[in-house]
Amino acid sequence: MKNTLKKLIPYALVGVMSGATTIGAYTYLNVKDKDLDFNYFAPKNNDAKYASFNMTGVGDDFVKAAKMTVxxxxxxxxxxxxxxxxxxxxxxxxxxxxxxxxSPRQQQTPPPxxxxxxxxxxxxxxxxxxxxxxxxxxxxxxxxxxxxxxxxxxxxxxxxxxxxxxxxxxIEEKGLPYLNFANSDNVEVGQWVLAVGNPMGLNSTVTAGIVSAKGRSIDLLSQQSRTPIESFIQTDAAINPGNSGGALVDPNGELIGINSAISSKTGYYEGYGFAVPSNLARKVVEDIKKFGLVQRGFLGVIPLDLSDQGQVAAFNQQKRTNIKTGDGVYLVEVAAKGGAEDAGLRSGDIITKVDNTIVSNYYDLSFAVGSKRPGDKVAVTYLRNGKQNVVNVTLKDQKGGTSVRTKADLTVSERIGADFEPLSDKFKTDYGLNSGVIARNVQEGSEMAKIGVVDNYIVIEVNGKNVNSQKDVDKILQGYTGNVQIKFVDEYGRITTKGFKMP
Incomplete structure (x- = not known):
């Protein structure tokens, strides 16, 4: 958000200075009323009628959209x-x-x-x-x-x-009012939009504004995911806590985004709202309905965002390189047998475009690729030694496959959201444990995360059985559909047992 504000400040200053310059010039020249054609600045009576008519038209559009959306x-x-x-x-x-x-606040448990x-x-x-x-x-x-x-x-x-x-x-109901997804690629900066939701407990609230930017990233979803996809529609329509998950619609009442966040120092509206584009949201929903999980393609690369001066400086210092900042994504590493390697990409290449999406930073790349499915092909434009090249890349999933998968195809680790590594015999002896595995790569929002397990916690039993390897966990839970009991040790040495229903 700080970077965004820094970028906006110069434009604000330009606006202020332009206004001051106009007023100063007018005073200095001492232009009299008769010397000015005020028809240029103020409408005639007839023009005022037309202006009023036009505003009524916009208002009618808002009324129509609101009636459809609420x-x-x-x-x-x-x-x-x-x-x-x-x-x-x-x-x-x-x-x-x-x-x-x-200041930290004391945690309170809501009443029953x-x-x-x-x-x-x-x-x-x-x-x-x-x-x-x-x-x-x-x-x-x-x-x-x-x-x-x-x-x-x-x-x-x-x-x-x-x-x-x-x-x-x-929900189990039929004949409900609903909204159609619009093509968010056609959304234009400056067009009118409505935000509809339930801010601060105020049900069915409608606010109006314009699209103030597209493809905006605010580094928010990294709190939830290791591979976030951010390409928000930014709007100045008022959005507050409780609006999350609500609709951003065009004047036709069609859904162009799902309101997700605001950028604010106070926790309340300060002019910046962000919505997930409808095309991305629709793809996620279609995947969940059809396959039970989201199908996401990967290039198979470790990227460096060249637009992030801090990242580039840290990389140069660590690797003793002299990579320049700018637009694009530098490939630090290309994974073996990944789609990028298969297509001939290699470390040091700079990706500048995927299909028709200009790649200026990491989030452009993650959106262009992450909105595709395994097996999809994308045209990747890249620079190598200053020369531009284009290559077709077949995307793969994180396991290296090119086929879509259903929940039935998921491994135990994927279903519960964690991997497990064996404990050394010395560790077990030192801490008096007869069994145990170390939790690794615990996914935000996963079943393991929900019961409080994080990376490096030690799981000693699953469903009352000792576990000493990933294979032990898989054997117990593979094909299992009931309630799961996990006994684990936290960072303070406390032993806790919690459970969840196997997804």
Whole structure:
């Protein structure tokens, strides 16, 4: 956000200075009224009528869009009975900042039957599919959906994608009002938009603004995912806590984005709102509905964002190189047998374009590639020794495959969200353990993360059985569909047993 503000300040100064220059010149020249053609600055009476008519037209567009959108936007209540569940305010602070300053607040457990978090959602089909944000539904034991007509339902969570902060829910109902996805690639900077949601408990609130930027990254989703995809639509329509998961629509009432975050020092609206583009959100939803999980393609590279001066400086210092900052993504490493290596890309190449997307930074690359599926082909434009080249790359998944997968194809580690490494015999002896594996690569929002397990915690039992390797965990949980009990040791040496239903 600081970088964004720094970029905006010069433009603000230009505006101020331009205004001052105009006024100063007018005073200096002492131009009299008769010397000016005021018709250029102020409309005639007839022009004023036309101006009023035009504003009425815009207002009518807003009324039409609002009438279409409000019935399809719902309120979502997140219930959890876990004491370590983040409070509603904690969730707001994670995505909107702390309005009370940086002083830590005492954790409080919400009263029984009270939601621990609230947000918005958008009905996208008449049979009850609802799209929202992953952070709105995170950690929920129960999700309640309230329609604009106050009718409420208990929703089922169909699937989530922390990488894009998208979640898909389902309620059992038919004939519901819903919104169509628009093509977000056609959205233009400067066009009118409406944001519809339930900010701060104010149901069915509509605000208007314009699209102020496209393809914006704010380094937000790295809190949820190791491979975040950020290419937000930025708007100045007022968005506040509770708007998360709500609709950003065009004047035709078509869905162009899912409101996800604001950039703010106070936790409340300061002029910058961000929405996941509808094309990306639609792809995530289609994957979840069809396959049960998101299909995501990978190039198979370790990138360096050349637009990030800090990253480049640190890399140069560590590797004793002299890489220059600028636009594009420098390939630090190309994975063996990945799509990039198969296509002939190698370390030192600089990617500048993928298909029709200009790659100025890492987020451009992650959006262009991450919105594709394994097996898709992309045209990659890159620089090697100053010469531009183009090559077709077949994308692969993280396991090196080019085929789509369903939940049934997932490994145990993928389903519960963690890998496991054996403990050394010496470690077991030193700490008096008869068994144990070290948790690695614990995924944000995964089942393991939900019960409080993080990297380097030691899992000693699964379903009452000792585990000493990844194979032990796989053997116990492969094909298992019931409740899972995990006994683990935290960083303080405390032994805890918690559970979840096998996904």
């Amino acid at each position: 019935p399809a936007v719902v309120s979502i209540k997140n219930f959890s009975n876990r004491k370590d569940r983040p409070s509603q305010q904690d969730l707001f602070e994670q995505f909107f900042g702390n309005p009370f300053g940086s 039957n009270m939601p621990t978090g609230m947000g918005s959602g958008v009905i996208i089909s008449p049979d009850g599919y609802i799209i929202s944000n992953n952070h709105v539904i995170a950690g929920a034991n129960k999700l309640e959906v309230v329609l604009s007509n106050k009718k409420s339902y208990v929703a089922n969570l169909v699937g989530t994608d922390p990488t894009t902060d998208i979640a898909l829910l389902k």
